[in-house]
Amino acid sequence: xxxxxxxxxxxxxxxxxxxxxxxxxxxxxxxxxxxxxxxxxxxxxxxxxxxxxxxxxxxxxxxxxxxxxxxxxxxxxxxxxxxxxxxxxxxxxxxxxxxxxxxxxxxxxxxxxxxxxxxxxxxxxxxxxxxxxxxxxxxxxxxxxxxxxxxxxxxxxxxxxxxxxxxxxxxxxxxxxxxxxxxxxxxxxxxxxxxxxxxxxxxxxxxxxxxxxxxxxxxxxxxxxxxxxxxxxxxxxxxxxxxxxxxxxxxxxxxxxxxxxxxxxxxxxxxxxxxxxxxxxxxxxxxxxxxxxxxxxxxxxxxxxxxxxxxxxxxxxxxx
Amino acid sequence: xxxxxxxxxxxxxxxxxxxxxxxxxxxxxxxxxxxxxxxxxxxxxxxxxxxxxxxxxxxxxxxxxxxxxxxxxxxxxxxxxxxxxxxxxxxxxxxxxxxxxxxxxxxxxxxxxxxxxxxxxxxxxxxxxxxxxxxxxxxxxxxxxxxxxxxxxxxxxxxxxxxxxxxxxxxxxxxxxxxxxxxxxxxxxxxxxxxxxxxxxxxxxxxxxxxxxxxxxxxxxxxxxxxxxxxxxxxxxxxxxxxxxxxxxxxxxxxxxxxxxxxxxxxxxxxxxxxxxxxxxxxxxxxxxxxxxxxxxxxxxxxxxxxxxxxxxxxxxxxxxxxxxxxxxxxxxxxxxxxxxxxxxxxxxxxxxxxxxxxxxxxxxxxxxxxxxxxxxxxxxxxxxxxxxxxxxxxxxxxxxxxxxxxxxxxxxxxxxxxxx
Numbered sequence: 118x119x120x121x122x123x124x125x126x127x128x129x130x131x132x133x134x135x136x137x138x139x140x141x142x143x144x145x146x147x148x149x150x151x152x153x154x155x156x157x158x159x160x161x162x163x164x165x166x167x168x169x170x171x172x173x174x175x176x177x178x179x180x181x182x183x184x185x186x187x188x189x190x191x192x193x194x195x196x197x198x199x200x201x202x203x204x205x206x207x208x209x210x211x212x213x214x215x216x217x218x219x220x221x222x223x224x225x226x227x228x229x230x231x232x233x234x235x236x237x238x239x240x241x242x243x244x245x246x247x248x249x250x251x252x253x254x255x256x257x258x259x260x261x262x263x264x265x266x267x268x269x270x271x272x273x274x275x276x277x278x279x280x281x282x283x284x285x286x287x288x289x290x291x292x293x294x295x296x297x298x299x300x301x302x303x304x305x306x307x308x309x310x311x312x313x314x315x316x317x318x319x320x321x322x323x324x325x326x327x328x329x330x331x332x333x334x335x336x337x338x339x340x341x342x343x344x345x346x347x348x349x350x351x352x353x354x355x356x357x358x359x360x361x362x363x364x365x366x367x368x369x370x371x372x373x374x375x376x377x378x379x380x381x382x383x384x385x386x387x388x389x390x391x392x393x394x395x396x397x398x399x400x401x402x403x404x405x406x407x408x409x410x411x412x413x414x415x416x417x418x419x420x421x422x423x424x425x426x427x428x429x430x431x432x433x434x435x436x437x
Numbered sequence: 438x439x440x441x442x443x444x445x446x447x448x449x450x451x452x453x454x455x456x457x458x459x460x461x462x463x464x465x466x467x468x469x470x471x472x473x474x475x476x477x478x479x480x481x482x483x484x485x486x487x488x489x490x491x492x493x494x495x496x497x498x499x500x501x502x503x504x505x506x507x508x509x510x511x512x513x514x515x516x517x518x519x520x521x522x523x524x525x526x527x528x529x530x531x532x533x534x535x536x537x538x539x540x541x542x543x544x545x546x547x548x549x550x551x552x553x554x555x556x557x558x559x560x561x562x563x564x565x566x567x568x569x570x571x572x573x574x575x576x577x578x579x580x581x582x583x584x585x586x587x588x589x590x591x592x593x594x595x596x597x598x599x600x601x602x603x604x605x606x607x608x609x610x611x612x613x614x615x616x617x618x619x620x621x622x623x624x625x626x627x628x629x630x631x632x633x634x635x636x637x638x639x640x641x642x643x644x645x646x647x648x649x650x651x652x653x654x655x656x657x658x659x660x661x662x663x664x665x666x667x668x669x670x671x672x673x674x675x676x677x678x679x680x681x682x683x684x685x686x687x688x689x690x691x692x693x694x695x696x697x698x699x700x701x702x703x704x705x706x707x708x709x710x711x712x713x714x715x716x717x718x719x720x721x722x723x724x725x726x727x728x729x730x731x732x733x734x735x736x737x738x739x740x741x742x743x744x745x746x747x748x749x750x751x752x753x754x755x756x757x758x759x760x761x762x763x764x765x766x767x768x769x770x771x772x773x774x775x776x777x778x779x780x781x782x783x784x785x786x787x788x789x790x791x792x793x794x795x796x797x798x799x800x801x802x803x804x805x806x807x808x809x810x811x812x813x814x815x816x817x818x819x820x821x822x823x824x825x826x827x828x829x830x831x832x833x834x835x836x837x838x839x840x841x842x843x844x845x846x847x848x849x850x851x852x853x854x855x856x857x858x
Contacts, residue, residue, distance in 0.1 A: 183569035186558040187721065200566075278557060333762070335748075 157402040158362055159232055159258045161267055168192055174229045174281075178202070178245040179236040179264060188274030190234065190260075190267065194223040194281065198241040198391070202248050210291070210412065216252050217288035224281025225254065234260035234267070238353070238360045243395035246402070247410055251296060253289030259398060262361040269359070295401065297384045297409035299417060299424075306384060307345050307425060314376070314383045315347035318396045319415070323388075324349040326430035336389050338419030342428030344386065348375045352392045355399045368399055379406035386411040386418070465691070469788065473698070476786035483508050483778055490771070499722055503768040506718050507775025510725070511603055513714065515780040516698070516787075517707025519543075520600035521821045522591040525847040526856065534674030535704055538667060540826075542708025543715070545663045547830030550716025552656045555647065555831070562647040572724045572757050572827040574818050574835035577641030579633050583813035584839045587820065588846015590813060592855040594618070594806025595799075597821040597843075598814065599727045601807075602773060606780025610795040615807035616731070622811020623728075623735035623760070627745040633816060634750045644834035655832040662837075680705065698786040715830055722768055724831065726823030727776070728814045729769035732760035735811070757818025802858050 167173045168191045175193040177185050185195040196202060201219055202211050211219070225231060231254055235242030239259050249257045260267065268274070297303055306313035322328045326342035343349070354371060356362055363371065369378075377383060383406055387393040390412030397410035411418075418424055483504065491501035513519065517539060524536040551571075559568040567573050574580065591597050594615040596604060605612040646655035671677070682700055685692035702710075715725040739745040740762055752759060761767065766774075784790040814820040817839055819827070825843060828836020850856060 183558075183723070186569055276557060278560060 157258050157398075158261045160261050161270060161272060164190070164232060164260055165272060172228070172230055174223060174225050174231050174284075176223060176231060176233045176242075176245060177235060177264070178233055178242045180241050181236055184236055184264070186276070188276055190264075191273065191275050191277075192279045192281075193234075194279060196223070196245060198244060202245060210248055210251065210296070213252055213288040213291060216248065217286065220249075220252075220254070220286045220288070221284045222281070223284065224279075225284040225286045227286055228256075229254070229284065229286070230256045230258065232258050232260055234263045236264045238265075238356050238395070239263040240395060241391060243398045244391045246398050247295065247394040250402075251292050253292065254286065257402070259362075259402075262359055266360050294407070295397070295409055297386075297411035299411075299413050299421065302384060302409055303344065303386075303411055303413075303418060304424070310346060312381070314381050315344050316372075316375075316377065316383060316385045316393075316396055316400070317343045317347040317349050317415075318352040318385060318387045318393045319343075319349070320351055321349060323415075326428040326432050329432070329434070330388060334388065336416050338388075338415050339434045340419045340426055340428065341430065341432040341434070342419070342426045343415075344418055345425050345427045347386075347427075348377065350375055350377075350396070352387070352395050355396060362399065362403065365403060368404060372400065372404070377406075379404060383408040384411050385409070386414040388415050390414040465694075472788060473786045476698075476782040479778060479782040479785070480508070483775060483782075496768070499768050500766070500771045502721055503771040504775040506714060506722070506725075507772035508779035509714050509775075510711070510772070511606060511776035511779030511781075512783045513702070513707060513710045514599065514603040514776070515606060515783040515789075517702040517704065517710070519707050519711060520604065521597045521825075521843070522595065522600055522847060522856075525591070525844060526851055528670065528674070529848055529851050532673065532675040533677050534670040535677045535680055537670045537674075537704075538680065539704035539708035539711070541663045541667050541670070542705045543711040543826055544708075544829045545660055546709045546712025547715040547826065548656055548659045548663075548712075548832070550712060551719065551830045551832070552652045554716065554720055556652055562651055565648070567643070567645060567756070568831070570723050570756060571719070571831040571833070572726070572819060572823055572836070573643055573645050573831055573833035574755065574757055574824065574828065575638050575641035575643045576834050576838055577637045579637045580641075580817055580835060580838055581842050583817040584842025585846040585849070586809050587813035587817065587839075588843045588848070589850045589855065590622075590806045590809025591821075591843070591847050592806070592850020592853075593809060593858070594803045595856060598731070598810055599776075599820065599822045602727060602776050603780040604793075606777045606782075606790075607784040608790045608792045610793045611799055611803040614795075614800050614804040615810070618804040618807020618809075619728075619731055619811030619814070620735045620738075620807075622808040622813075623732050623815045624739045624745060624811075625808065626812045626815025627736055627739060627749060627760075629812075630749050630752065630815070631746055634752075639751055646832040646834070659829065659832060698783065699788075711826070712830070715827060719827070719831075724823065724827035726758040726769065726819050726827060727773060728820050728823055729758040729760065730767050730773055731811070732758060732815060733763055733767055733769075735815075736760035737762050737764060755818055758814070758820070758823040759818060760815075798858070802855075806855075 175190055176196055177189050177193045178196050178198055179185055180198065189195070196219065199205065203209065204211060231249055233242040233245045242259055242263060246257045246259055306315060317324050320331060323330065324343045329341050330337050350372065355368065362368070372378070383400055385393040385396045385400065385408060390410060393414065394410050397408050400406045401408040419426065487501040487504045490504060491498050493500065518536070519539055521540070524540060527533040528537045555568050559566060594601070595611055596615070598619060601609065601612040601615045646658060650658060680703065682696070682703055685696065718725040736745065740747060781790065810820065817824050821843060824836055824839045829840060
């Protein structure tokens with residue numbers, strides 16, 4: 118009997134030790150290096166255990182007004198996409214100085230692990246991740262499945278707003294290697310065929326030029342079609358029906374089937390650059406390719422006088 | 438009694454003539470039992486419908502909650518006779534201002550609730566941000582005009598929009614042409630929106646008291662204003678009914694039934710419940726309002742007919758009971774369904790359900806008044822619930838301007854005897 122007890126004790130100790138080891142390992146991964154491929158997506162279980170971890174800073178970026186206020190993940194700070202993360206008047210990404218202030222107010226330090234989540238398959242949370250990367254936060258991750266999955270899994274929300282201590286994060290200069298501009302990147306890529314892969318993440322009908330924009334969207338270009346040479350991989354194909362990201366293997370195959378294997382630099386775009394930031398995240402942060410998100414996107418490119426376009430459907434603005 | 442046919446002041450004993458010591462004990466007949474059982478069955482089926490809805494993926498839970506909010510509101514409006522026009526008319530025509538206090542009570546209680554929520558939703562009032570979804574609208578000449586038109590529409594049709602909704606549950610027939618009229622009125626509103634927006638609304642200030650005074654200051658100001666209006670109202674009320682119902686001699690099943698389903702709920706209690714429902718609605722779904730679904734139905738229909746512009750300038754960025762283009766039932770639609778059905782149950786249990794008579798004449802005035810109501814609540818971004826109540830409760834100047842102008846519009850309507858046409 119004594120023996121049995123001691124065996125059990127040993128087992129328990131062994132179990133505890135291995136749990137401890139695992140915990141140690143997971144703590145290590147928590148502070149792992151940036152650009153950590155599939156680890157740039159955190160699972161809800163992990164986040165639930167790290168809600169109070171002072172190194173983990175949680176940020177909600179949702180599109181629907183009032184969602185955060187009526188319930189959010191514990192200790193999450195809200196950032197508003199269209200006022201906090203862009204310059205509204207100039208149509209530009211948020212200026213570095215303003216971003217640094219926001220990030221510090223959210224308690225972000227130089228070595229923080231920033232976990233973003235939001236509604237609609239992390240649509241705008243991914244924009245946030247792109248901006249955070251642009252200004253040099255080194256460990257930026259998205260919560261797999263975003264807000265919807267978290268809620269569906271029956272995990273807790275709170276209405277309590279955290280009051281974090283100011284962080285010491287210092288914004289770097291905007292990183293040009295993740296942002297494409299018309300003159301510097303997109304037009305040269307179009308002129309020099311085959312120098313870059315361009316991914317159009319809009320719907321097939323927008324890509325083919327059948328329609329100018331989906332019903333209900335206000336931002337328009339007066340031309341239909343796509344950037345010459347772009348391949349069409351609608352953004353929804355990055356995720357499963359529950360909003361979680363597909364596996365690395367599935368994602369690799371999804372893009373390699375379209376001829377995108379990361380050997381060439383990639384440019385992603387949509388209408389105004391927000392949905393394409395999700396594809397940017399997949400290609401850059403999950404697959405580790407060299408990718409720039411083109412935030413001017415079709416509303417800049419398609420409206421630009423003289424920019425060459427491809428318009429298979431031949432739809433012309435104003436023509437019957 | 439003008440057009441408030443159902444308003445029968447069942448239960449405020451005027452002047453307390455029948456003594457204030459005990460409630461008149463009504464006899465409980467078999468028919469009462471039957472009616473009460475049916476009403477309980479209706480309420481139970483509302484609860485079950487909410488249960489079924491809540492299982493629907495995505496928006497199900499919010500739809501279910503909206504249905505329950507609507508049911509609570511329907512019972513409260515019916516039991517407290519919380520009909521803005523009847524309340525105004527009692528004050529203006531009969532100089533009975535007791536019912537008026539229910540509106541003030543709703544504003545005061547709701548303002549406390551909103552202050553609590555705002556403190557959490559938008560802790561810092563020093564920026565120019567506004568709390569999400571709150572009904573804080575631009576204050577323009579157009580708002581003044583729409584308030585006046587709304588008041589006239591109330592007089593002409595016999596009630597405001599929420600009034601028509603709960604009175605449909607009491608057997609009102611005029612409510613139907615009035616609601617049909619408001620659908621048309623919304624269409625006219627959409628048609629005139631872009632012009633009014635560019636001429637006046639776009640440049641109008643959106644004034645929110647906490648921006649200047651913080652939450653404590655805004656709440657204090659609101660409560661002081663409410664208190665002053667209450668004092669004035671009490672002074673004006675020469676024939677006011679007593680604020681409290683007679684206290685039952687003993688608390689037993691008969692007196693309980695009487696106070697719950699027979700006698701009219703006290704104005705301060707009714708208003709307080711409306712204020713609490715408003716606070717909960719804002720906490721969980723959106724500010725209380727009853728026109729978003731009507732507006733949505735109208736916009737979807739007329740847009741389908743290409744009768745109104747596809748682009749309504751600036752509208753989607755405003756706060757209020759704003760239409761979306763949708764064929765699905767919105768949360769607000771579920772709220773309205775709950776409101777009407779629960780009001781019917783409450784009226785049935787208390788034996789107040791009675792088909793109202795309709796004539797060509799009062800049917801047409803209801804339709805015309807409804808058009809007024811629809812146009813003005815489109816332009817004002819809501820009605821007496823969405824702009825007046827939810828607006829004042831959320832410290833919006835627009836709510837107070839609408840309150841004053843709707844009251845003045847009703848006063849004009851009553852003086853012009855529009856409600857007696």
